[in-house]
Amino acid sequence: MMGTIWINAGLGLLAFVITLATALSSNVLLVALERAGVAFIVFFLAAFPIRWVFAIVAKTQASASSSANAGEPGPEASVAPSLTGREDGPSEEDEGTFAPLQFSRVEKVHPAEDPTTVAEVVRRLTDE
Template sequence: MLGTMWINTGLALLACVVTFIVAMMSNVWLVSLERAGLAFLLFFLAAFPIRWLFGIITQTSTPSTVEESKDGVVAASPMTSESSEEGVEGIEVSDSAEEDSFTPLTFSRQDHTHLAEDPTTVAEVIRRLSDE
C-alpha cells in the first residue's frame, strides 16, 4: 500500500470538516456533527482501497538497466535508451538475454468451421426463428 495511516486520517478529517460546514448551513449542529462523523468514517475506510490501487498502479517491477552475464558480455534490458547506439567503449552489447527470456505461446492450427458458420446450426436457427 502506498503511504501511511496519516493519509487516511488527513483525508477523513478534510471530509469531516467540509461535511460539517456544509451541513451546518441547513441543519442543526447535532445532525451536522452526526453527518460529519459518518463522513469521517466512510472516507477513512475508503482511503484503504484507494491507497492499495495507487500502489498497484505506481508499482514498478523492472530489473536493472544493464546486466552482466558469465562471459563478461553486457546485455541491455528493454529499459535502456536506444539513443546511445555506440554503447560504452570496449563493451559489446547484445540482445541475447532479451531473446532467451521470452518465448511466445503457440497453438496448433486446427481446421474447423465456426459454430455460426456450420450449415446445420444455421438451419436450426432459421427453423427456430420461423416457428416464433
C-alpha cells in the same frame, strides 16, 4: 500499501470539515456533527482500497519502466568502470576500436540446473 495511516486520517478529516461546513448551513449542530462523523468514517475506510489500487498501479508502472530500461545501463554500470585493476574492460589505449567484453571467470552452473542433468532426469522419468 503506499503511505501511512495519516493519509487516511487526512482524507477523513477533510471530509469531516467539508461535510460539517455544508451541513451547518441547513441543520442543527448535533445533526451536522453526526453527518460529519459518518463522512469521516466512510472516507477514512474508503482510503484503504484507494491506496491499495494506487500501490498496484505504481508497482506495475515501475516494473514496466524497469523492463523498458533493461537495455540501458543502470547505476551499477557507472560504478564498474571506475574500478582499477580490472582486466575485462577496455584499456585507455584502444578507445577508438571495438573490443568485445571478455569475462575473466566462467560462471558455474549448479548441477540441479544443468541442462544435461535435467534432460537425463526427464528421460529416466519418462522411461518408467
